[in-house]
Amino acid sequence: MKKNIGKTRIGFFSLSCCEGCELAVLELNRDFVNALGFVEILESRILREKNPEQELGIAFVEGSIVGKDDLEKIQKIRQRSKFLVAMGACATIAGIPGIRNSLPEKTKSALPLHAVKKPLAAVHRLSDFVKVDFELQGCAINEKEFLKILVQLHHGFFPRLEEVPVCKECKEKENPCLLLKGIACLGPVTYAGCDALCPGVKAQCIGCRGFTKDANFASLKSMFKEFGLKGNEIKNLFTYFNNNPFEKGGF
Protein backbone atom coordinates (compact mmCIF):
# COMPACT_ATOMS: atom_id res chain seq x y z
CA MET A 1 0.00 0.00 0.00
CA LYS A 2 1.31 3.44 -0.89
CA LYS A 3 1.88 5.90 1.82
CA ASN A 4 0.56 9.45 1.86
CA ILE A 5 2.67 11.15 4.48
CA GLY A 6 4.68 14.09 3.24
CA LYS A 7 8.23 13.84 2.02
CA THR A 8 11.10 13.85 4.49
CA ARG A 9 13.33 16.89 4.01
CA ILE A 10 16.99 16.01 4.16
CA GLY A 11 20.33 17.67 3.62
CA PHE A 12 23.93 16.53 3.19
CA PHE A 13 26.80 18.45 4.72
CA SER A 14 30.55 18.06 4.63
CA LEU A 15 33.01 19.28 7.23
CA SER A 16 36.68 18.27 6.96
CA CYS A 17 36.76 15.10 4.89
CA CYS A 18 36.97 13.72 1.36
CA GLU A 19 33.18 13.78 0.72
CA GLY A 20 33.36 10.07 -0.06
CA CYS A 21 30.41 9.13 2.13
CA GLU A 22 28.06 11.34 0.15
CA LEU A 23 29.32 9.64 -2.99
CA ALA A 24 28.71 6.26 -1.37
CA VAL A 25 25.05 7.25 -1.02
CA LEU A 26 24.88 7.73 -4.77
CA GLU A 27 26.02 4.15 -5.17
CA LEU A 28 22.53 3.12 -4.14
CA ASN A 29 21.70 3.78 -7.81
CA ARG A 30 18.13 2.65 -8.42
CA ASP A 31 17.30 2.61 -4.70
CA PHE A 32 18.47 6.20 -4.53
CA VAL A 33 16.21 7.25 -7.38
CA ASN A 34 13.29 5.40 -5.72
CA ALA A 35 14.03 7.16 -2.46
CA LEU A 36 13.42 10.47 -4.19
CA GLY A 37 9.75 9.43 -4.13
CA PHE A 38 9.62 9.99 -0.38
CA VAL A 39 12.50 12.34 0.39
CA GLU A 40 13.32 15.82 -0.74
CA ILE A 41 16.99 16.76 -0.89
CA LEU A 42 17.14 20.41 0.10
CA GLU A 43 20.84 20.85 0.54
CA SER A 44 23.86 19.11 -0.94
CA ARG A 45 26.98 20.59 -2.42
CA ILE A 46 27.31 17.71 -4.85
CA LEU A 47 23.67 17.35 -5.89
CA ARG A 48 22.31 20.90 -5.95
CA GLU A 49 23.33 24.25 -7.33
CA LYS A 50 21.53 26.37 -4.75
CA ASN A 51 21.45 25.43 -1.10
CA PRO A 52 18.93 27.56 0.82
CA GLU A 53 19.27 27.17 4.59
CA GLN A 54 15.96 25.67 5.74
CA GLU A 55 14.49 23.52 8.49
CA LEU A 56 15.40 19.88 7.93
CA GLY A 57 13.97 16.52 8.96
CA ILE A 58 17.34 14.80 8.84
CA ALA A 59 20.79 16.31 8.39
CA PHE A 60 23.46 13.85 7.27
CA VAL A 61 26.85 15.25 8.18
CA GLU A 62 30.19 13.84 7.13
CA GLY A 63 33.63 15.06 8.16
CA SER A 64 35.52 15.90 11.33
CA ILE A 65 35.62 19.12 13.29
CA VAL A 66 39.09 20.47 12.58
CA GLY A 67 38.72 24.24 12.86
CA LYS A 68 36.42 26.91 14.33
CA ASP A 69 34.48 27.24 11.05
CA ASP A 70 33.58 23.52 11.15
CA LEU A 71 32.35 24.03 14.67
CA GLU A 72 30.17 27.02 13.79
CA LYS A 73 28.80 25.19 10.78
CA ILE A 74 27.75 22.09 12.72
CA GLN A 75 26.12 24.10 15.48
CA LYS A 76 23.95 25.93 12.92
CA ILE A 77 23.01 22.67 11.22
CA ARG A 78 22.04 21.17 14.57
CA GLN A 79 19.73 24.09 15.33
CA ARG A 80 17.64 23.66 12.22
CA SER A 81 17.51 19.84 12.02
CA LYS A 82 15.17 17.44 13.76
CA PHE A 83 17.63 14.57 13.51
CA LEU A 84 21.35 14.77 13.05
CA VAL A 85 23.10 11.73 11.63
CA ALA A 86 26.90 11.60 11.74
CA MET A 87 28.06 9.91 8.58
CA GLY A 88 31.37 8.07 8.24
CA ALA A 89 34.53 7.56 10.28
CA CYS A 90 35.59 11.24 10.18
CA ALA A 91 32.32 12.30 11.79
CA THR A 92 32.00 9.39 14.26
CA ILE A 93 35.57 8.66 15.42
CA ALA A 94 37.64 11.57 13.98
CA GLY A 95 39.02 9.10 11.44
CA ILE A 96 41.73 10.08 8.97
CA PRO A 97 41.79 13.85 9.72
CA GLY A 98 42.21 12.81 13.36
CA ILE A 99 45.56 11.17 12.71
CA ARG A 100 46.93 14.60 13.72
CA ASN A 101 45.83 13.81 17.30
CA SER A 102 47.95 10.69 17.43
CA LEU A 103 51.19 12.08 16.02
CA PRO A 104 54.21 12.82 18.21
CA GLU A 105 54.28 16.49 19.35
CA LYS A 106 57.24 17.32 17.11
CA THR A 107 55.60 16.12 13.90
CA LYS A 108 52.34 17.73 14.95
CA SER A 109 53.84 21.21 15.23
CA ALA A 110 55.48 20.84 11.82
CA LEU A 111 52.12 20.18 10.10
CA PRO A 112 51.11 22.81 7.50
CA LEU A 113 47.76 23.76 9.04
CA HIS A 114 47.56 27.14 7.25
CA ALA A 115 44.68 25.90 5.06
CA VAL A 116 42.52 25.51 8.16
CA LYS A 117 40.94 28.66 9.55
CA LYS A 118 41.55 28.81 13.31
CA PRO A 119 42.43 25.13 13.83
CA LEU A 120 41.35 23.57 17.11
CA ALA A 121 43.93 21.95 19.37
CA ALA A 122 42.62 18.51 18.44
CA VAL A 123 40.46 17.01 15.69
CA HIS A 124 37.03 15.93 16.97
CA ARG A 125 34.05 13.78 16.07
CA LEU A 126 30.68 15.54 15.93
CA SER A 127 29.32 14.16 19.20
CA ASP A 128 32.03 15.95 21.18
CA PHE A 129 30.26 19.26 20.46
CA VAL A 130 26.65 18.65 19.40
CA LYS A 131 23.96 16.06 20.09
CA VAL A 132 24.17 13.32 17.48
CA ASP A 133 21.07 11.15 17.10
CA PHE A 134 22.50 8.33 15.01
CA GLU A 135 25.91 7.34 13.77
CA LEU A 136 26.57 5.68 10.44
CA GLN A 137 29.97 4.07 10.85
CA GLY A 138 32.61 3.24 8.28
CA CYS A 139 35.11 4.62 5.80
CA ALA A 140 33.11 4.94 3.65
CA ILE A 141 29.63 4.27 5.04
CA ASN A 142 27.64 1.23 4.03
CA GLU A 143 25.00 2.70 1.71
CA LYS A 144 22.44 0.03 2.67
CA GLU A 145 22.70 1.15 6.26
CA PHE A 146 22.08 4.70 5.09
CA LEU A 147 18.92 3.60 3.33
CA LYS A 148 17.78 1.74 6.43
CA ILE A 149 18.14 4.83 8.63
CA LEU A 150 16.40 6.97 6.05
CA VAL A 151 13.42 4.66 5.62
CA GLN A 152 12.93 3.93 9.32
CA LEU A 153 13.13 7.60 10.31
CA HIS A 154 10.81 8.57 7.48
CA HIS A 155 8.20 6.24 8.99
CA GLY A 156 8.80 7.58 12.47
CA PHE A 157 10.69 4.56 13.78
CA PHE A 158 14.09 4.58 15.42
CA PRO A 159 16.50 2.43 13.43
CA ARG A 160 18.52 -0.23 15.21
CA LEU A 161 22.13 -0.06 14.07
CA GLU A 162 24.76 -2.73 14.51
CA GLU A 163 26.23 -2.89 17.98
CA VAL A 164 27.96 -6.22 17.51
CA PRO A 165 31.60 -6.80 16.56
CA VAL A 166 32.84 -7.46 13.02
CA CYS A 167 33.63 -11.06 14.07
CA LYS A 168 29.92 -11.85 14.07
CA GLU A 169 29.58 -11.01 10.40
CA CYS A 170 32.97 -12.55 9.67
CA LYS A 171 31.72 -15.89 11.01
CA GLU A 172 28.51 -15.56 9.01
CA LYS A 173 30.60 -15.04 5.89
CA GLU A 174 32.62 -18.16 6.75
CA ASN A 175 36.00 -16.46 6.55
CA PRO A 176 39.04 -18.08 8.15
CA CYS A 177 39.90 -16.09 11.29
CA LEU A 178 43.08 -14.02 11.04
CA LEU A 179 43.68 -13.99 14.79
CA LEU A 180 43.92 -17.78 14.71
CA LYS A 181 46.78 -17.38 12.22
CA GLY A 182 48.59 -14.90 14.43
CA ILE A 183 47.61 -11.86 12.36
CA ALA A 184 46.47 -8.81 14.34
CA CYS A 185 42.84 -7.99 13.53
CA LEU A 186 40.63 -5.35 15.17
CA GLY A 187 37.41 -7.21 14.33
CA PRO A 188 36.60 -8.20 17.94
CA VAL A 189 36.53 -4.56 19.12
CA THR A 190 35.02 -2.92 16.02
CA TYR A 191 31.36 -2.36 15.14
CA ALA A 192 29.99 -4.65 12.44
CA GLY A 193 27.90 -3.51 9.50
CA CYS A 194 30.47 -3.81 6.71
CA ASP A 195 29.85 -7.55 6.18
CA ALA A 196 33.43 -8.14 7.36
CA LEU A 197 34.77 -6.55 4.21
CA CYS A 198 38.47 -6.69 5.05
CA PRO A 199 38.80 -10.18 6.58
CA GLY A 200 36.72 -11.33 3.60
CA VAL A 201 39.69 -10.47 1.38
CA LYS A 202 42.24 -11.75 3.91
CA ALA A 203 43.12 -8.25 5.17
CA GLN A 204 43.02 -7.37 8.84
CA CYS A 205 40.23 -5.13 10.17
CA ILE A 206 41.72 -1.72 10.94
CA GLY A 207 38.77 -0.46 12.90
CA CYS A 208 37.18 2.03 10.50
CA ARG A 209 33.72 1.46 12.01
CA GLY A 210 34.77 2.54 15.49
CA PHE A 211 35.29 0.68 18.74
CA THR A 212 32.37 -1.11 20.38
CA LYS A 213 31.27 -0.08 23.85
CA ASP A 214 31.97 -3.61 24.98
CA ALA A 215 35.54 -3.82 23.63
CA ASN A 216 38.10 -5.78 25.67
CA PHE A 217 41.20 -3.82 24.67
CA ALA A 218 43.47 -5.32 27.33
CA SER A 219 42.95 -8.88 26.14
CA LEU A 220 43.33 -8.00 22.48
CA LYS A 221 46.50 -5.98 23.08
CA SER A 222 48.13 -8.77 25.02
CA MET A 223 47.22 -11.12 22.19
CA PHE A 224 48.91 -8.78 19.69
CA LYS A 225 51.99 -8.69 21.89
CA GLU A 226 52.10 -12.48 21.82
CA PHE A 227 52.01 -12.27 18.02
CA GLY A 228 55.24 -10.28 18.27
CA LEU A 229 53.90 -6.79 17.55
CA LYS A 230 55.81 -3.93 19.15
CA GLY A 231 54.17 -1.21 21.24
CA ASN A 232 54.19 1.43 18.48
CA GLU A 233 52.91 -1.06 15.90
CA ILE A 234 49.96 -1.83 18.14
CA LYS A 235 49.36 1.88 18.68
CA ASN A 236 49.45 2.56 14.94
CA LEU A 237 46.89 -0.15 14.30
CA PHE A 238 44.56 1.07 17.04
CA THR A 239 44.82 4.69 15.85
CA TYR A 240 44.58 4.08 12.14
CA PHE A 241 41.02 5.40 12.26
CA ASN A 242 40.18 5.71 15.94
CA ASN A 243 41.69 9.07 16.68
CA ASN A 244 39.08 10.92 18.66
CA PRO A 245 40.76 12.44 21.74
CA PHE A 246 38.26 10.67 24.04
CA GLU A 247 38.25 7.21 22.41
CA LYS A 248 41.46 5.81 21.06
CA GLY A 249 41.35 2.36 22.54
CA GLY A 250 43.52 3.41 25.45
CA PHE A 251 46.22 5.20 23.39
Add this chain to the structure above:
Amino acid sequence: MNIFQASNCPAWKFLNDFCVIVLGYFLKKKNLLPYLEFLQEENGLQAIVPVVNSNGATCFEELSKENSENLFLDSKAFFSAKKFFLPNREREFLFEKKAASFEIHETIKHRHKVLFGLRSCDLHALNALDKVFLDFYGYDSLYRNKRNTVLTIGLECLKPEKNCFCESFGTSKPDFFDLFFWEKKDGFFVEIGSPEWEKLYCKKFFEKTRENRNSQKENCSLKLETKNIAELLEKNFENPVWEKESEKCLSCSSCTQICPTCYCFAIEDFFIPGTEDSERYREWDSCQLQQFTRINAGIFRQSRKSRLRQFVMHKLSFFRQQHNVHLCVGCGRCIDACPAKISLVEIASQIQKNPIGAD
Protein backbone atom coordinates in the same frame (compact mmCIF):
# COMPACT_ATOMS: atom_id res chain seq x y z
CA MET B 1 6.46 -40.76 8.40
CA ASN B 2 9.07 -38.08 8.29
CA ILE B 3 12.76 -38.50 8.82
CA PHE B 4 13.30 -37.32 12.35
CA GLN B 5 10.39 -39.35 13.70
CA ALA B 6 11.71 -42.43 11.98
CA SER B 7 15.05 -42.25 13.68
CA ASN B 8 13.36 -41.77 17.04
CA CYS B 9 11.09 -44.81 16.60
CA PRO B 10 11.78 -47.31 19.46
CA ALA B 11 11.63 -50.45 17.32
CA TRP B 12 14.00 -48.91 14.84
CA LYS B 13 16.33 -47.84 17.61
CA PHE B 14 16.30 -51.33 19.07
CA LEU B 15 17.24 -52.90 15.77
CA ASN B 16 19.91 -50.32 15.25
CA ASP B 17 21.48 -50.67 18.66
CA PHE B 18 21.55 -54.43 18.94
CA CYS B 19 22.23 -55.71 15.47
CA VAL B 20 25.97 -55.82 15.04
CA ILE B 21 25.69 -56.88 11.43
CA VAL B 22 23.73 -54.18 9.76
CA LEU B 23 22.16 -54.39 6.41
CA GLY B 24 23.89 -52.11 4.01
CA TYR B 25 25.78 -51.58 0.82
CA PHE B 26 29.26 -50.77 -0.36
CA LEU B 27 30.23 -47.63 -2.23
CA LYS B 28 33.66 -47.39 -3.82
CA LYS B 29 35.64 -44.21 -3.00
CA LYS B 30 36.04 -43.39 -6.66
CA ASN B 31 32.26 -43.49 -7.05
CA LEU B 32 31.59 -40.97 -4.30
CA LEU B 33 31.53 -37.86 -6.45
CA PRO B 34 29.61 -39.55 -9.29
CA TYR B 35 27.12 -40.75 -6.65
CA LEU B 36 26.62 -37.24 -5.29
CA GLU B 37 26.21 -35.93 -8.82
CA PHE B 38 23.71 -38.71 -9.45
CA LEU B 39 21.64 -37.56 -6.46
CA GLN B 40 21.70 -34.07 -7.84
CA GLU B 41 20.96 -34.86 -11.45
CA GLU B 42 18.80 -37.98 -11.34
CA ASN B 43 17.02 -37.60 -8.02
CA GLY B 44 16.63 -33.83 -8.23
CA LEU B 45 18.11 -33.22 -4.79
CA GLN B 46 20.26 -30.23 -3.95
CA ALA B 47 23.49 -31.83 -2.70
CA ILE B 48 25.20 -30.01 0.15
CA VAL B 49 28.77 -31.12 0.76
CA PRO B 50 31.78 -30.17 2.88
CA VAL B 51 34.28 -28.14 0.85
CA VAL B 52 37.21 -25.78 1.20
CA ASN B 53 35.59 -22.43 0.26
CA SER B 54 37.15 -19.70 -1.85
CA ASN B 55 38.60 -18.09 1.29
CA GLY B 56 40.29 -21.28 2.41
CA ALA B 57 37.88 -22.18 5.23
CA THR B 58 36.12 -25.53 5.43
CA CYS B 59 32.32 -25.33 5.38
CA PHE B 60 29.22 -26.76 3.69
CA GLU B 61 28.18 -25.58 0.24
CA GLU B 62 25.99 -26.74 -2.61
CA LEU B 63 27.92 -29.08 -4.88
CA SER B 64 28.81 -27.39 -8.14
CA LYS B 65 31.22 -27.81 -11.02
CA GLU B 66 33.56 -25.26 -9.43
CA ASN B 67 33.78 -26.74 -5.95
CA SER B 68 33.62 -30.47 -6.76
CA GLU B 69 37.42 -30.56 -6.78
CA ASN B 70 37.55 -29.02 -3.32
CA LEU B 71 35.55 -31.63 -1.40
CA PHE B 72 36.84 -31.75 2.15
CA LEU B 73 36.60 -35.20 3.71
CA ASP B 74 39.64 -35.35 6.02
CA SER B 75 37.86 -34.28 9.19
CA LYS B 76 34.86 -32.24 10.29
CA ALA B 77 34.36 -28.88 8.59
CA PHE B 78 35.31 -25.83 10.66
CA PHE B 79 31.87 -24.29 9.99
CA SER B 80 28.92 -26.58 10.68
CA ALA B 81 25.88 -27.12 8.46
CA LYS B 82 23.61 -25.22 10.88
CA LYS B 83 22.93 -22.46 8.35
CA PHE B 84 20.82 -24.80 6.24
CA PHE B 85 18.30 -25.08 9.07
CA LEU B 86 18.84 -21.75 10.77
CA PRO B 87 20.12 -19.30 8.16
CA ASN B 88 22.08 -16.40 9.64
CA ARG B 89 19.47 -14.06 8.20
CA GLU B 90 16.03 -15.10 7.08
CA ARG B 91 12.78 -13.40 6.15
CA GLU B 92 9.90 -14.66 8.26
CA PHE B 93 7.09 -12.92 6.43
CA LEU B 94 5.86 -9.73 4.83
CA PHE B 95 3.00 -7.78 6.36
CA GLU B 96 0.96 -5.75 3.98
CA LYS B 97 -1.00 -2.78 5.31
CA LYS B 98 -4.70 -2.95 4.44
CA ALA B 99 -7.23 -0.24 5.26
CA ALA B 100 -7.78 -1.35 8.87
CA SER B 101 -5.62 -4.44 9.26
CA PHE B 102 -2.51 -6.28 8.17
CA GLU B 103 -2.25 -9.22 5.86
CA ILE B 104 0.61 -11.65 6.38
CA HIS B 105 2.38 -13.30 3.47
CA GLU B 106 4.77 -16.15 4.01
CA THR B 107 6.82 -17.49 1.16
CA ILE B 108 7.99 -20.97 1.86
CA LYS B 109 9.71 -22.79 -0.92
CA HIS B 110 12.57 -25.12 -0.28
CA ARG B 111 14.29 -27.45 -2.64
CA HIS B 112 14.70 -30.95 -1.30
CA LYS B 113 18.24 -31.31 -0.10
CA VAL B 114 20.65 -34.01 0.82
CA LEU B 115 23.31 -33.09 3.34
CA PHE B 116 26.36 -35.22 2.84
CA GLY B 117 29.32 -35.50 5.18
CA LEU B 118 27.68 -34.75 8.51
CA ARG B 119 29.79 -36.23 11.29
CA SER B 120 28.33 -38.11 14.18
CA CYS B 121 28.44 -34.98 16.36
CA ASP B 122 26.68 -32.98 13.63
CA LEU B 123 23.83 -35.49 13.52
CA HIS B 124 23.40 -35.28 17.27
CA ALA B 125 23.49 -31.49 17.03
CA LEU B 126 20.60 -31.63 14.60
CA ASN B 127 18.71 -33.72 17.09
CA ALA B 128 19.24 -31.07 19.75
CA LEU B 129 17.89 -28.39 17.40
CA ASP B 130 14.88 -30.61 16.68
CA LYS B 131 14.15 -30.68 20.38
CA VAL B 132 13.96 -26.90 20.44
CA PHE B 133 12.18 -26.20 17.18
CA LEU B 134 9.98 -29.27 16.73
CA ASP B 135 9.20 -30.82 20.07
CA PHE B 136 9.29 -28.46 22.97
CA TYR B 137 7.26 -25.35 22.29
CA GLY B 138 5.14 -26.76 19.51
CA TYR B 139 6.94 -26.33 16.24
CA ASP B 140 8.59 -23.51 14.40
CA SER B 141 7.31 -23.50 10.83
CA LEU B 142 10.42 -21.92 9.32
CA TYR B 143 12.61 -24.61 10.82
CA ARG B 144 10.22 -27.47 10.18
CA ASN B 145 9.82 -26.65 6.52
CA LYS B 146 13.54 -26.81 6.03
CA ARG B 147 14.05 -29.83 8.25
CA ASN B 148 11.38 -31.86 6.47
CA THR B 149 13.00 -31.36 3.11
CA VAL B 150 16.47 -32.51 4.16
CA LEU B 151 17.91 -36.01 3.97
CA THR B 152 21.14 -36.72 5.80
CA ILE B 153 24.19 -38.82 4.94
CA GLY B 154 26.64 -39.16 7.79
CA LEU B 155 30.36 -39.82 7.47
CA GLU B 156 32.56 -41.62 9.96
CA CYS B 157 35.52 -39.85 11.59
CA LEU B 158 38.60 -42.01 11.73
CA LYS B 159 40.89 -39.61 13.48
CA PRO B 160 39.42 -37.10 15.93
CA GLU B 161 40.94 -33.63 15.91
CA LYS B 162 42.70 -32.15 18.90
CA ASN B 163 39.62 -30.40 20.32
CA CYS B 164 37.09 -33.17 19.63
CA PHE B 165 35.55 -34.69 22.75
CA CYS B 166 32.38 -36.33 21.43
CA GLU B 167 33.00 -39.56 23.36
CA SER B 168 32.41 -37.69 26.59
CA PHE B 169 28.78 -37.18 25.55
CA GLY B 170 28.27 -40.47 23.75
CA THR B 171 27.76 -38.47 20.58
CA SER B 172 30.59 -40.30 18.83
CA LYS B 173 28.10 -43.02 18.00
CA PRO B 174 25.99 -41.91 15.04
CA ASP B 175 22.25 -41.68 15.35
CA PHE B 176 19.42 -39.83 13.56
CA PHE B 177 20.54 -40.29 9.94
CA ASP B 178 19.13 -41.59 6.67
CA LEU B 179 22.40 -43.11 5.51
CA PHE B 180 25.74 -43.34 7.24
CA PHE B 181 29.04 -43.93 5.46
CA TRP B 182 31.59 -45.95 7.43
CA GLU B 183 35.17 -45.62 6.26
CA LYS B 184 36.58 -48.83 4.73
CA LYS B 185 39.55 -49.55 2.58
CA ASP B 186 38.85 -48.02 -0.86
CA GLY B 187 35.25 -47.27 -0.01
CA PHE B 188 32.41 -46.87 2.42
CA PHE B 189 30.09 -49.27 4.10
CA VAL B 190 26.68 -47.64 3.68
CA GLU B 191 24.40 -48.15 6.67
CA ILE B 192 20.69 -47.54 6.37
CA GLY B 193 19.16 -45.42 9.11
CA SER B 194 15.60 -44.56 8.16
CA PRO B 195 12.79 -45.59 5.81
CA GLU B 196 13.49 -42.45 3.80
CA TRP B 197 16.79 -43.89 2.64
CA GLU B 198 15.26 -45.18 -0.58
CA LYS B 199 15.34 -41.67 -1.97
CA LEU B 200 19.11 -41.96 -1.74
CA TYR B 201 19.41 -45.41 -3.25
CA CYS B 202 21.49 -45.76 -6.38
CA LYS B 203 21.49 -49.04 -8.22
CA LYS B 204 24.49 -48.11 -10.29
CA PHE B 205 26.93 -47.45 -7.43
CA PHE B 206 25.56 -49.33 -4.38
CA GLU B 207 27.12 -52.81 -4.34
CA LYS B 208 26.23 -55.86 -2.24
CA THR B 209 28.70 -56.42 0.58
CA ARG B 210 29.72 -58.67 3.43
CA GLU B 211 31.28 -55.72 5.27
CA ASN B 212 29.69 -54.28 8.37
CA ARG B 213 30.14 -51.07 10.28
CA ASN B 214 33.02 -52.16 12.61
CA SER B 215 34.32 -48.73 13.50
CA GLN B 216 38.07 -48.06 13.26
CA LYS B 217 37.79 -44.69 14.97
CA GLU B 218 40.57 -43.62 17.31
CA ASN B 219 39.61 -42.30 20.71
CA CYS B 220 39.46 -38.56 21.40
CA SER B 221 42.35 -37.32 23.48
CA LEU B 222 40.26 -34.52 25.01
CA LYS B 223 37.87 -35.71 27.69
CA LEU B 224 35.25 -34.19 29.94
CA GLU B 225 33.69 -35.96 32.89
CA THR B 226 30.01 -35.34 32.22
CA LYS B 227 28.53 -37.25 35.14
CA ASN B 228 26.61 -34.80 37.36
CA ILE B 229 28.15 -31.88 35.48
CA ALA B 230 24.78 -30.11 35.20
CA GLU B 231 24.26 -30.11 38.96
CA LEU B 232 27.87 -29.28 39.74
CA LEU B 233 27.93 -26.23 37.49
CA GLU B 234 24.71 -24.96 38.94
CA LYS B 235 26.21 -25.07 42.43
CA ASN B 236 29.25 -23.24 41.08
CA PHE B 237 27.46 -20.22 39.71
CA GLU B 238 29.75 -18.00 41.78
CA ASN B 239 32.98 -19.93 41.24
CA PRO B 240 35.93 -17.51 40.72
CA VAL B 241 36.81 -19.40 37.51
CA TRP B 242 34.16 -17.46 35.57
CA GLU B 243 35.73 -14.11 36.37
CA LYS B 244 39.23 -15.33 35.63
CA GLU B 245 38.39 -16.86 32.26
CA SER B 246 36.22 -13.95 31.17
CA GLU B 247 39.12 -11.52 31.52
CA LYS B 248 40.55 -13.06 28.34
CA CYS B 249 37.21 -13.16 26.52
CA LEU B 250 36.80 -10.68 23.66
CA SER B 251 33.02 -11.16 23.55
CA CYS B 252 33.46 -11.68 19.83
CA SER B 253 30.68 -14.31 19.78
CA SER B 254 32.67 -16.62 17.50
CA CYS B 255 32.01 -19.53 19.86
CA THR B 256 28.22 -19.31 19.62
CA GLN B 257 28.12 -18.43 15.92
CA ILE B 258 30.13 -21.48 15.07
CA CYS B 259 28.44 -23.91 17.46
CA PRO B 260 26.16 -26.34 15.63
CA THR B 261 23.60 -26.28 18.44
CA CYS B 262 23.41 -22.57 19.30
CA TYR B 263 20.02 -21.45 18.13
CA CYS B 264 19.40 -17.95 19.49
CA PHE B 265 18.11 -15.29 17.15
CA ALA B 266 16.91 -11.69 17.15
CA ILE B 267 13.90 -10.35 15.28
CA GLU B 268 13.65 -7.08 13.44
CA ASP B 269 11.05 -5.41 11.20
CA PHE B 270 11.88 -3.26 8.20
CA PHE B 271 9.73 -0.95 6.17
CA ILE B 272 9.86 -1.51 2.45
CA PRO B 273 10.92 1.86 1.00
CA GLY B 274 8.06 3.92 -0.35
CA THR B 275 5.27 1.71 1.07
CA GLU B 276 3.63 1.06 4.41
CA ASP B 277 4.36 -2.66 4.18
CA SER B 278 7.11 -4.26 6.23
CA GLU B 279 9.15 -7.39 6.37
CA ARG B 280 10.13 -9.31 9.44
CA TYR B 281 13.58 -10.82 9.58
CA ARG B 282 15.29 -13.09 12.03
CA GLU B 283 19.03 -13.07 12.45
CA TRP B 284 21.52 -15.03 14.56
CA ASP B 285 22.10 -13.53 17.96
CA SER B 286 24.48 -14.58 20.71
CA CYS B 287 24.47 -14.59 24.49
CA GLN B 288 28.08 -13.33 24.32
CA LEU B 289 26.84 -9.96 23.10
CA GLN B 290 25.39 -7.24 25.28
CA GLN B 291 22.48 -6.60 22.92
CA PHE B 292 21.23 -10.12 23.68
CA THR B 293 19.75 -9.09 27.01
CA ARG B 294 18.85 -5.48 26.25
CA ILE B 295 15.41 -4.54 27.46
CA ASN B 296 13.95 -1.11 28.03
CA ALA B 297 15.40 -0.95 31.51
CA GLY B 298 18.92 -1.78 30.36
CA ILE B 299 21.17 -4.76 29.79
CA PHE B 300 20.80 -7.41 32.44
CA ARG B 301 23.80 -9.53 31.47
CA GLN B 302 26.17 -6.58 31.37
CA SER B 303 29.37 -8.21 32.61
CA ARG B 304 31.55 -10.39 30.42
CA LYS B 305 31.61 -12.95 33.19
CA SER B 306 27.85 -13.39 33.19
CA ARG B 307 27.82 -13.81 29.42
CA LEU B 308 30.60 -16.37 29.23
CA ARG B 309 28.96 -18.23 32.10
CA GLN B 310 25.62 -18.28 30.24
CA PHE B 311 27.29 -19.98 27.27
CA VAL B 312 28.90 -22.74 29.30
CA MET B 313 25.95 -23.19 31.64
CA HIS B 314 23.44 -23.44 28.80
CA LYS B 315 25.61 -26.02 27.08
CA LEU B 316 26.34 -28.20 30.09
CA SER B 317 23.59 -27.50 32.60
CA PHE B 318 20.41 -25.56 31.77
CA PHE B 319 19.51 -27.32 28.55
CA ARG B 320 20.01 -30.70 30.14
CA GLN B 321 17.53 -29.82 32.83
CA GLN B 322 14.90 -28.89 30.23
CA HIS B 323 15.46 -31.46 27.51
CA ASN B 324 17.40 -34.28 29.10
CA VAL B 325 20.32 -33.99 26.71
CA HIS B 326 23.26 -31.62 26.77
CA LEU B 327 23.28 -28.74 24.30
CA CYS B 328 26.86 -29.67 23.56
CA VAL B 329 27.82 -32.53 21.28
CA GLY B 330 31.56 -32.31 21.88
CA CYS B 331 32.51 -31.18 18.38
CA GLY B 332 35.14 -28.79 19.76
CA ARG B 333 34.32 -26.07 17.22
CA CYS B 334 33.96 -23.36 19.86
CA ILE B 335 37.44 -24.21 21.15
CA ASP B 336 38.88 -24.23 17.62
CA ALA B 337 37.34 -20.84 16.90
CA CYS B 338 38.13 -18.96 20.10
CA PRO B 339 40.94 -16.45 19.50
CA ALA B 340 41.41 -16.12 23.27
CA LYS B 341 41.90 -19.89 23.69
CA ILE B 342 38.95 -20.22 26.04
CA SER B 343 37.63 -23.76 26.29
CA LEU B 344 34.45 -24.94 27.95
CA VAL B 345 36.13 -28.25 28.71
CA GLU B 346 38.92 -26.44 30.52
CA ILE B 347 36.43 -24.29 32.47
CA ALA B 348 34.36 -27.30 33.49
CA SER B 349 37.43 -29.28 34.54
CA GLN B 350 38.71 -26.39 36.62
CA ILE B 351 35.39 -26.28 38.41
CA GLN B 352 35.49 -30.04 38.92
CA LYS B 353 38.91 -29.67 40.48
CA ASN B 354 38.07 -26.67 42.64
CA PRO B 355 34.34 -26.63 43.30
CA ILE B 356 32.89 -24.18 45.75
CA GLY B 357 30.52 -25.30 48.46
CA ALA B 358 32.19 -28.71 48.71
CA ASP B 359 32.27 -29.89 52.31
